[in-house]
Amino acid sequence: MNRRDLLKASLLGAAAPAFAASGRQPSTLGCDDCVVDQITLAMPSAPRLKVTGIKTFGVTSDVLPSDRPHVFVKVETDAGVVGWGEATLEGKAAAAMQAVHDLSYAIMGQDPMHVEHHWQSMYVHAFYRSGPVLASAISGIDQALWDIRGKVLGRPVYELLGGPLDDRGVRGYYHLRPVLPPDTPYREQVAAIRERAERYGITAFKTGIPGYYEWIDTHQRITEAIERLHILREVMGDHIDIGVDFHAKTSPAVAVQICREVESLNLMFVEEPCPPENVKAMKRISDRTTVPIATGERLITHYGCREVIEGKVVDIIQTDVNHVGGISALWKVGAMAEASGVMMAPHACEGPVGAVASTHVDAVMPNFLVQEICSGVEPDGKDALWEELLGYPAMRMVDGYYPLPDTPGLGIDIDERVLARYPFDGTKPFVALPVHEDGSIASP
Numbered sequence: 215m216n217r218r219d220l221l222k223a224s225l226l227g228a229a230a231p232a233f234a235a236s237g238r239q240p241s242t243l244g245c246d247d248c249v250v251d252q253i254t255l256a257m258p259s260a261p262r263l264k265v266t267g268i269k270t271f272g273v274t275s276d277v278l279p280s281d282r283p284h285v286f287v288k289v290e291t292d293a294g295v296v297g298w299g300e301a302t303l304e305g306k307a308a309a310a311m312q313a314v315h316d317l318s319y320a321i322m323g324q325d326p327m328h329v330e331h332h333w334q335s336m337y338v339h340a341f342y343r344s345g346p347v348l349a350s351a352i353s354g355i356d357q358a359l360w361d362i363r364g365k366v367l368g369r370p371v372y373e374l375l376g377g378p379l380d381d382r383g384v385r386g387y388y389h390l391r392p393v394l395p396p397d398t399p400y401r402e403q404v405a406a407i408r409e410r411a412e413r414y415g416i417t418a419f420k421t422g423i424p425g426y427y428e429w430i431d432t433h434q435r436i437t438e439a440i441e442r443l444h445i446l447r448e449v450m451g452d453h454i455d456i457g458v459d460f461h462a463k464t465s466p467a468v469a470v471q472i473c474r475e476v477e478s479l480n481l482m483f484v485e486e487p488c489p490p491e492n493v494k495a496m497k498r499i500s501d502r503t504t505v506p507i508a509t510g511e512r513l514i515t516h517y518g519c520r521e522v523i524e525g526k527v528v529d530i531i532q533t534d535v536n537h538v539g540g541i542s543a544l545w546k547v548g549a550m551a552e553a554s555g556v557m558m559a560p561h562a563c564e565g566p567v568g569a570v571a572s573t574h575v576d577a578v579m580p581n582f583l584v585q586e587i588c589s590g591v592e593p594d595g596k597d598a599l600w601e602e603l604l605g606y607p608a609m610r611m612v613d614g615y616y617p618l619p620d621t622p623g624l625g626i627d628i629d630e631r632v633l634a635r636y637p638f639d640g641t642k643p644f645v646a647l648p649v650h651e652d653g654s655i656a657s658p
Contacts, residue, residue: 262325263366264292268318268355270301270311271630272638273565273603277595280642281305284565286628287314287354289362291326297361298628300536300571301354302564306347307641313351321355327366329359333542337515349514349539356540357571357624364623370574371624375545377578383615384576384585387418387457390446391590400442404449410591411454415613418482418584419591420457421446423472426648426656427464436468440475447479455482455584457508457559462489462657466499473503482584483508483530483559489657497527508532511561515539516546523547523554530583534561536568541575548579557581563588566600566608570624573616585616603632 267290274283285307287299303310320335336352337344344352364371372378392398393406411419423439446456458481460469469487483506488495490509500507508530513519515538522528531551535544548558558579562569569587576582587609589597600608604626609616619625648656 263295263327263362265321265324265326266290266292268314268321270314270354271628271633272307272311273633273636274639275595275599275636277599279304282564283307283638283641285310285314285350285354286565286567286633287358288628289321289326289355289358291362295362295365297326297358297363297365298567298624298626299354299357299359299361299540300565300568301350302536302568303346303350304564305641305643306350307638309347310350310354311638313347314354317348317351317355321359326359326362329356329363330542332356332359333539337539343517344514344539346512346514346537349543350537353536353538353540353543353568356542357535357567360541360571360574361623368622370619370622371541371571372574372577372618375541375575375578377574378618379577379580379582380615382613383617384573384582385418385614386585386587386611386616387420387455388416388587388589388591388611390419390421391592393590393592401445401449404446407591408450408454411450414591414611416591416611417453417614418455418457419450420459420485420586422459422461423463425463426650427468428650431468436471439472443472443476443479443481452480457482457485457584459485460487462486464488466495469499470502473499473505477504481505485509485532486511493521493525493527496522497525500528506530508559510534510547511537511563513538516543516550519547519550523550523556526554526556528556530557530559532559532561532586534563534568535572535575536562536564541571544572544575545578548575548581552579552581555581557583559583559586561586566604567624567626567628569609570619570626573618574624577618587616599636603628605629 269288271286272283281304285301287301289297301310301314317336321332333356340348360371364374390407392403394403424442464487466488473484485508487499487507490512496509506529509528510532511534513533519531531547533544533547538544538547551558558581560572562572572585576585650656
């Protein structure tokens with residue numbers, strides 16, 4: 215037995231008595247027709263697990279954004295233990311699904327427990343360093359491997375990572391979506407949302423600024439955005455935290471003008487005040503305002519975050535577990551950010567598997583701030599779909615926190631009979647792609 219095998223056997227052997235002491239039933243490990251004895255798997259003489267299959271499931275539904283059909287990844291093993299992950303990528307679902315299968319060489323026939331080794335293989339052996347398609351595929355596989363690892367060791371993933379830090383779960387926020395008819399005045403809409411927030415114990419929301427902005431815009435347009443944010447703070451009060459997503463709709467000049475005028479509102483953050491690929495412009499904004507600046511949902515792998523973190527460009531990083539490279543990469547981004555005094559507010563605006571995976575990492579980060587799930591204060595059709603897929607009201611907060619699962623792995627299982635009801639129908643763009651008045655391209 216070589217050194218790696220001996221270490222693995224020791225870890226698995228140590229996990230078995232602890233699993234038994236927890237009072238949990240160790241035998242069922244996420245498969246419908248098989249039962250695997252945890253202690254048998256833990257014995258040094260037991261054969262290694264081997265990956266025997268990798269499948270992708272595209273999910274198209276009228277309740278999902280047209281550009282965002284869910285992409286789920288299932289990794290199967292010869293012991294019947296399966297893992298689930300998510301590789302949903304806005305506008306590129308089919309490409310992400312194919313990329314998952316292209317990466318099968320890295321894990322087929324391999325031991326799924328070697329998660330970091332497989333991440334390195336998928337990233338390094340691809341030769342061309344990853345863009346969003348490859349990174350989303352890596353993300354889906356990586357999440358599934360962590361799910362398997364947790365199931366084999368009989369522990370939730372956050373425990374394998376060293377958590378949780380807070381038994382309540384992880385703090386989250388909802389998006390500020392209308393709960394009254396669309397023609398209701400803005401002030402009344404906000405008051406109705408605040409009433410529901412108080413009822414449900416919600417402590418944070420995110421909103422945007424109205425419309426799209428030219429590189430140098432008019433006084434009227436800028437004033438409209440500023441006045442709207444002042445109304446929001448006035449009606450919400452001091453006990454609700456507010457994040458504002460500029461969504462790269464503004465230039466550095468316009469962003470600085472707006473940020474300076476709302477500094478007294480003590481916003482939780484302003485997100486993507488300019489295109490995220492322009493790092494120097496982002497720093498120019500953050501240097502000229504006291505409002506915390508956030509970015510990161512479009513950054514790829516921990517390598518792609520290094521310049522932003524080391525350069526003290528922003529105050530908050532928002533990498534997405536479905537795009538950054540999965541649990542492994544999100545964890546590394548959090549560690550890099552913590553060492554530089556940067557907070558983490560991960561983005562997860564795709565499907566429920568990635569959202570749950572993100573909370574596992576959130577639960578161990580000392581610099582965690584808040585988790586984004588793109589839902590409103592009132593459940594909608596998407597929430598109903600997620601409950602249908604997972605069998606419980608997934609990603610709904612309790613008193614402002616997303617509860618953590620207490621079962622092994624990611625703590626979820628997808629009903630494949632439900633997946634069959636929503637066959638993949640390709641990726642379609644946003645209903646209306648935005649342009650400025652002169653016809654030039656605007657950021658969606």
